[in-house]
Amino acid sequence: MKEPEIRKLDVFLETILFxxxxxxxxxxxxxxxxxxxxxxxxxxxxxxLDELSEYGEYLGGYLTKKxxxxxxxxxxxxxxxxxxxxxxxNGEHEHAAALLHPPLGAPMREALHGGKAIIPSAKxxxxxxATLDVPLLHKxxxxxxxxxxxxxxxxxxxxxxxxxxxxxxxxxxxxxNARVGGIKASEIKCINGLD
Amino acid sequence: MDLIIRKQVVIIDxxxxxxxxxxxxxxxxxxxxxxxxxxxxDKVIDDFSGYTEYGEKLGKILLxxxxxxxxVTEDKIQxxxxxxxxxxxxxxxHGSALIHVGFDTPIRETIKNTYxxxxxxxxxxxxxxxxxxxxxSKVAVKVRTHFDAMEVWVQDSxxxxxxxxxxxxxxxxxxxxxVGGLLWDDVKNFDGMS
Numbered sequence: 001m002k003e004p005e006i007r008k009l010d011v012f013l014e015t016i017l018f019x020x021x022x023x024x025x026x027x028x029x030x031x032x033x034x035x036x037x038x039x040x041x042x043x044x045x046x047x048x049l050d051e052l053s054e055y056g057e058y059l060g061g062y063l064t065k066k067x068x069x070x071x072x073x074x075x076x077x078x079x080x081x082x083x084x085x086x087x088x089x090n091g092e093h094e095h096a097a098a099l100l101h102p103p104l105g106a107p108m109r110e111a112l113h114g115g116k117a118i119i120p121s122a123k124x125x126x127x128x129x130a131t132l133d134v135p136l137l138h139k140x141x142x143x144x145x146x147x148x149x150x151x152x153x154x155x156x157x158x159x160x161x162x163x164x165x166x167x168x169x170x171x172x173x174x175x176x177n178a179r180v181g182g183i184k185a186s187e188i189k190c191i192n193g194l195d
Numbered sequence: 196m197d198l199i200i201r202k203q204v205v206i207i208d209x210x211x212x213x214x215x216x217x218x219x220x221x222x223x224x225x226x227x228x229x230x231x232x233x234x235x236x237d238k239v240i241d242d243f244s245g246y247t248e249y250g251e252k253l254g255k256i257l258l259x260x261x262x263x264x265x266x267v268t269e270d271k272i273q274x275x276x277x278x279x280x281x282x283x284x285x286x287x288x289h290g291s292a293l294i295h296v297g298f299d300t301p302i303r304e305t306i307k308n309t310y311x312x313x314x315x316x317x318x319x320x321x322x323x324x325x326x327x328x329x330x331x332s333k334v335a336v337k338v339r340t341h342f343d344a345m346e347v348w349v350q351d352s353x354x355x356x357x358x359x360x361x362x363x364x365x366x367x368x369x370x371x372x373x374v375g376g377l378l379w380d381d382v383k384n385f386d387g388m389s
Contacts, residue, residue: 005215013264018201038215053312070207070264131350152350155208156325 002054004037008161011070012153019176028176030151031065032134034167035059042090042162049098060107065166068111073172075112079185080147082132082172083108084122088159096123098122099166108168115139116193129156134169138185143184143195146174196248199232201357204349205264208335213370222307223366224345226328227261229253229351230359233282236290243292250297257362258302271366273379278328278361281319282353290358291317294309302362309333310387322351328363332379337389339376
């Protein structure tokens with residue numbers, strides 16, 4: 001685990017109170033927390049991506065704890081999660097994979113005190129100010145249709161060409177007025193991460 | 196007064212270094228946003244100056260949400276700004292009515308020593324349009340280190356029949372300010388200017 005050089009930290013907190021003509025019984029709280037870090041591998045091909053994976057291991061816990069703090073709720077109240085990266089244009093797609101895939105998930109689950117489902121992810125190479133749709137699904141069962149969602153974020157000045165934006169996102173419930181059927185969150189068995 | 200808030204958004208932008216030179220204190224900026232149903236649609240209103248309740252309510256909600264998200268007390272706020280985007284079924288003046296009538300009252304009640312005008316920007320636009328919310332010192336307009344802005348954008352807002360109202364706050368100056376002028380600690384007159 002290694003702490004990266006963080007240029008900035010951005011928090012996006014959405015509270016959805018009203019949808020389709022009615023006030024929601026429970027406001028839907030969605031939060032994405034992103035850091036902008038220097039990409040130590042920008043500009044050259046490196047076979048070994050371990051340095052980025054070490055950053056990922058640090059950021060999984062750090063970003064998740066920050067999101068829980070900003071949502072002002074208990075970790076157990078979080079129902080869905082997701083993660084995503086934008087690599088600045090001097091980096092490569094695989095840099096995002098090194099950050100997100102081997103290491104980021106375990107410390108996220110640890111900070112959430114659970115989470116059996118796969119953490120959905122998105123990644124791209126883009127210029128500063130690009131939007132990033134961080135996918136969301138139910139933390140314990142990826143077939144729960146009501147919780148398929150995303151939160152869209154954008155940082156006007158990031159990533160610079162030699163930077164990476166790393167984001168995690170959480171929600172305290174499914175989509176407002178979800179009604180496309182499938183397994184309900186209240187019916188999941190919470191064993192295999194699927195249903 | 197009926198004011199329907201569809202969603203609230205808080206964006207925090209914390210700058211820790213600039214060109215990899217670390218700041219002693221991070222610069223924390225925050226935009227607190229409410230997306231509301233336009234209360235003035237289909238009405239002919241010649242004078243909005245009596246509609247203080249909307250602005251007062253929004254000013255309070257946005258400030259409370261910002262301070263809660265930042266987890267700071269009011270004295271940590273050094274600069275401020277406000278903005279409105281009116282959805283395209285309304286007119287620009289509808290958004291302006293929400294941020295210029297009553298809006299400042301709860302902010303000045305809570306944040307002490309606010310002598311300067313609260314700078315603003317306003318326009319009418321479709322969902323996902325960005326707006327640059329101007330920022331300057333709460334004590335004196337001419338504090339040059341604190342002239343700044345925060346770019347704000349909410350993917351799905353405002354719908355045509357909505358207004359997006361924004362309060363932006365900052366806890367400090369631009370990173371490494373060095374263009375001279377009046378400094379934060381040198382304000383003397385407390386007239387809002389210098």
